[in-house]
Amino acid sequence: MAGESMRDEMIEARRPPNAHRGVLKWLQRNLFNGPINSVVSVITIGVLIWALWPFVQWALIQADWLGDSRQACSGEGACWVFISARFESIIYGFYPEAARWRVDIVFALMAGLLAWLAIPKVPGKRWAAIIAVIGFPIAAYILLLGGHFGLMHVSTRNWGGLMLTLTVATIGIVGSLPIGIVLALGRRSKMPLVRAVSVVFIEFWRGVPLITVLFMASVMLPLFVPTEVEFDKLLRALVGIMLFWSAYMAEVVRGGLQAIPGGQEEAGKALGLNYWQRMGLIVLPQALKLVIPGIVNTFIALFKDTSLVLIIGLFDLLAIIRAGLTDSDWLGFATEGYVFAALVFWVFCFSMSRYSQYIEKRLQTGHTN
């Protein structure tokens, strides 16, 4: 019978030969496959050990972590006491202690909304977006500024630290995207005047450094409005940041608009849709989806550049740390201060860039080689 020579089950896969697996094979294939590569590897490992080990020793092993004055620093490694002792002011700036719970609520709301928006599995994105664009700003405004519903008024002069950095970044992001979209549409308009205004606006802001824009906002904006109008310093900076970044946003969105085939709009016309319907229902949803990575990259750049507000005298995260370094009790901790500031910014920016890469992969529904 043929059945005797037949098997019912698969032969179990055999392990690859020893020479083709394991750490050693991996090392050989990736680091030591040839004389040049071996030399490069050895040099790289040497440089890594030479540069990283002293840093690790300084930052972690010999570092001092807790305490409330510089006596807690042994002086051998980093003294993170400098950070932990003024942690509250790094987070809240000069926000009055009794009202800091309000900032905490805003932080929590923001984290919740971000999670809702960013995690693809959570349903109700439309609601999340509506709350994020309309509900959250109002709630944050009432909570942070106070003066209503029996909340103590906290002037923006007392805002500072991470809280100010996040405020500036959020308002900058939320404000610059819609202006940018309008500018991008304007730049592609068939009306010569609309196009000209958009082009001049975009090229002007893209051609000058943010710092001169902030200077302009802080010294020239008060001249532009009637004398009676009080122009808050924070508001001035925000206006400058929004105008500046909306131009960059417009160019990103324009890239997306150009990638949508003209047939899409023509089809909309054939269906009798008007301009805003064609843009809002057909072109923009496709274009914005295409440029999500570019938009997130602009967000990252905006977030990094919020640190420039220190030059016009606002106390963001970096400025608070820098102010702490000039405190006569804490001279000589510049390295700790700036490394910490760098770490905080890095964590935010790096997670944003990773998220953008993840979204890019998720939205990649086409087939590329």
Place this chain on the structure above:
Amino acid sequence: MSRSPSGDRVALWRNPTFRAYVLQGVLLAALAALIGFIVANTMANLEARGISTGFGFLDERAGFSIPQTLIEYSGDSTYGRTFFVGLLNTLLVSALGIVVATIIGFAVGIARLSPNWLLARLAGAYVEIFRNIPLLVQILFWYFAVLQALPSPRQSLSFLEIIFINVRGLVIPDPQPLSGFAATPWALLVGIVAAIALGIYAKRRQVRTGKALPIYWLGAGLIIGTPLVVFLLTGAPLEWSIPELTGFNFSGGVRVLPELVALWLALSIYTAAFIAEIVRSGIQSVPQGQVEAANALSLPGGITLRKVVIPQAMRVIVPQLTSQYLNLIKNSSLATAIGYPDLVAVFSGTTLNQTGQAIEIVAMTMAVYLTISLVVSALMNVYNARTLLKER
């Protein structure tokens, strides 16, 4: 009067051309109103504060000193002169930054594509670390945490006893041209012109006869050799002033401001992270088939790289590279945070504080950056038009 396809008359407000005119008219009116509002308010505010407008202040005596001046400058010079001093300092740090950022950026970008796992990862880590930290933090770090922590001049760190670095900056040898040195730069110019002419000739010859000249070697020889020969023939008229520690400070050599060093380092390292990504994506954008086709034609590796891969990668790299250079120039304005006397620091900073001519000064500063940006963008458009894929 326009008509619908069926021949009926269409209401005027449904006519797209008419609507476009109305919309633009409204936009124009709104813009004019806004500008009028701003101008009227500004006039009223300036009058209330007693500030006179105009550029007359540029001829007034500045009365402050600047630590680094590439052109002659003293406290008696005018505000107009501070503008040029600041502008030159901006251009100096930008030029230095562009050179070093390009070198580091290309090295890191190529290293990211290395078959060596460790080197590729290390280059990747460099990019991810430095592009995600704000430039301002990096500038402050290099200036306050690294350069301000260096020893005093007496305990300077030195390299071969020629270059010294200490808390007051970097001291490097200073070349002192003697009489007769002027011939050497001219010889360099002649060498460059000759090399270009040779290049044109070699190309024509290759088209005509199919024979190639070793143009890279000959060109390098002309550009380096001509000035060298002239330099030696005129009796090597150049002396180096070597820095020397005398008392508490150095005599001889040139002192480079620590602010310049910090700004230079930070700008180069930060921009290099972006350039590295551009270089990597540029090289990766050349389809593998191009290299395979070159191999099939049995072109040697070097020629494949030089004639097939690099020209195609450059078409992707150059436009983005230029925009990074522009970013670097604009970012050099962060100098004001550590007190390097660039355009923004001396002009939008000190001069504005002293004269109060906010509008004129901010406008002039912006105009400088805007001019640089627009000129470079225009050149870039020309380049793009020339290297655009010819679609037939």
